[in-house]
């Protein structure tokens with residue numbers, strides 16, 4: 001595995017990270033970094049520990065050894081600074097049954113203190129190809145449309161690190177092209193992107209470096 005962690009300019013730094021579940025090692029001796037404006041893709045087999053690592057990066061799980069720092073600070077999901085820095089789409093994103101797609105995005109934008117939540121919700125729905133579904137409730141969306149809404153919820157937040165677990169899931173080919181261009185745009189804005197993906201086209205299109213999960217054990 002390439003080791004990028006020795007650079008001082010890394011926004012996200014993972015050092016000697018390990019996570020065990022009893023006898024099972026999800027990953028160990030993981031070292032890498034992601035600089036602002038760069039995308040790191042983690043690839044590897046099912047069960048190789050990729051999602052578990054992302055959970056540790058976003059503070060939903062904890063390492064048994066090693067460290068993860070974001071902009072020089074330890075992971076702390078309860079700190080306002082962390083909330084304003086890290087936007088993640090991992091696993092199934094929870095939705096409120098009674099809120100429309102547009103209202104969901106307004107809610108997220110409002111929660112993060114974004115100016116003009118109504119306007120950013122409208123613009124982002126259009127960006128993700130959901131303008132026509134703005135007034136629909138989550139239950140009436142297709143799985144691909146739900147995935148687009150989940151991604152949109154990350155794009156209405158302030159963020160300097162974007163963490164995505166298999167964002168290509170459920171997307172059609174137009175959706176995957178949109179995703180690749182959206183991630184390119186994120187990089188241009190200076191966001192560091194950490195991506196787990198099984199889509200080699202997406203990885204080839206957007207990743208500046210690739211971490212191979214299979215080499216962790």
Ligand SMILES: Nc1ncnc2c1ncn2[C@@H]1O[C@H](COP(=O)(O)OP(=O)(O)OP(=O)(O)O)[C@@H](O)[C@H]1O
Pocket residue numbers: 021024025026044045046047048049050051052053213
């Ligand atoms: N909470 C947990 N308790 C026990 N074992 C767990 C837990 N979470 C994950 N594991 C185990 O850790 C290993 C890594 O799982 P993980 O979901 O991180 O893999 P992955 O690389 O994301 O796989 P996939 O490509 O299928 O999404 C698996 O063997 C899994 O069973």
